Amino acid sequence: MSRRVIQLSQQADRDLDQALAPMEPHHIENAMRLLDAIERDAVHLAAMHGTGRRLETKNPAFGEVRSWHVIGFENWLMFYRPTDRGIQILRILQRTRDSSVGSEG
Numbered sequence: 542m543s544r545r546v547i548q549l550s551q552q553a554d555r556d557l558d559q560a561l562a563p564m565e566p567h568h569i570e571n572a573m574r575l576l577d578a579i580e581r582d583a584v585h586l587a588a589m590h591g592t593g594r595r596l597e598t599k600n601p602a603f604g605e606v607r608s609w610h611v612i613g614f615e616n617w618l619m620f621y622r623p624t625d626r627g628i629q630i631l632r633i634l635q636r637t638r639d640s641s642v643g644s645e646g
Contacts, residue, residue, distance in 0.1 A: 545587035
C-alpha cells in the first residue's frame with residue numbers, strides 16, 4: 542500500500558496559527574488535543590477520499606471540495622480536496638452560530 546500525502550495549504554496553516562494563538566499558554570492541552578484530532582482525521586480522509594460532505598457550489602473550481610467535522614471538536618471544520626496521492630487541506634475553520642461557510646471575512 543502506498544503512503545498517502547497530506548498537503549496543508551498556506552491558508553489552512555494560517556487558520557491553525559490564528560486558532561491556536563489565543564489558546565497558548567493557558568490551554569496548551571486543548572491545543573494539543575485539537576492538533577492530534579486534526580492529524581488523525583487528515584490521515585483518515587487521505588485514505589478514504591469520499592469521506593465528508595461534498596461542498597454544494599456552482600463554481601467548478603470547488604467541485605471536488607469536501608467538508609469534515611473534526612471528531613471530538615465538532616465545531617471545527619476541515620475543507621479538503623482529494624488529490625491523486627492523498628488530500629490537500631484548504632481551510633480549517635471554527636464554526637460559530639452566526640457564520641456561514643461561504644462567507645469571506
